[in-house]
Amino acid sequence: MSQDEVKIYKYVLIFSGFYAVFLAAINILAHGFNIDLGSSGNIATLLGAGYGAAVKFVNDVQRAPFKKEKRILSMLCLTSSFFISLLAVLVVVPLVGGEKLTNEILEALKALSPFIWLGVAAFIGIIYYLILSFIFGWASKKYASKAVSA
Numbered sequence: 001m002s003q004d005e006v007k008i009y010k011y012v013l014i015f016s017g018f019y020a021v022f023l024a025a026i027n028i029l030a031h032g033f034n035i036d037l038g039s040s041g042n043i044a045t046l047l048g049a050g051y052g053a054a055v056k057f058v059n060d061v062q063r064a065p066f067k068k069e070k071r072i073l074s075m076l077c078l079t080s081s082f083f084i085s086l087l088a089v090l091v092v093v094p095l096v097g098g099e100k101l102t103n104e105i106l107e108a109l110k111a112l113s114p115f116i117w118l119g120v121a122a123f124i125g126i127i128y129y130l131i132l133s134f135i136f137g138w139a140s141k142k143y144a145s146k147a148v149s150a
Contacts, residue, residue, distance in 0.1 A: 006061055006069060011053045012076045018049035019077075020084050027088075031096065046081060046128060050135035053077065055143060057136075062148050064140035074132040078125060 022045040030037050053073070058064060065073055094102050109117070 006057075006065075008069060008072050008076065011057050011073060012080055014056050015049050015053035015073075015077045016080045016084060018052040019045060019081055020088075022048045023084065023088055027092070042085070043131070046131055047135070049081070050077065050132050051139070054135050054140045058140055058144045058147055062144070064144040065136050067137075070133060070136040070140075073136045074129055077132050078129050081128060082121075082125070 023042075026037070026041045026045055029035070030041060054065075057073075064070075093105060097105075
């Protein structure tokens with residue numbers, strides 16, 4: 001494989017696998033110990049999955065992602081994280097919380113305007129994208145400079 005022919009989807013799948021495992025593990029631990037993590041669990045999941053995929057990329061290709069690859073990886077991993085999180089909510093909330101919690105969430109969704117929900121999703125998406133961009137950019141370059149020279 002030449003330096004310019006990196007299979008980006010491989011690393012998105014790696015990210016997705018890490019994200020799903022970390023999301024499940026963090027939520028199982030939080031639920032088991034009755035801990036309210038708020039958004040910190042999601043950020044930890046994103047960081048762990050992002051670094052896992054970035055390290056694998058650097059180890060395989062022996063360099064950090066180019067700018068175009070970084071943008072594509074960040075966007076696809078962001079999309080993946082949203083779908084995995086949505087799937088987790090759709091599956092886990094009814095199983096763990098039952099009908100009462102499901103109805104409470106649906107009522108909360110109905111109480112606010114769709115524009116507010118879109119605004120919240122956009123804000124979170126921007127934060128997540130910036131985190132992923134940092135991981136696939138600066139952090140990958142730092143790791144690559146140490147890993148390749150070692």
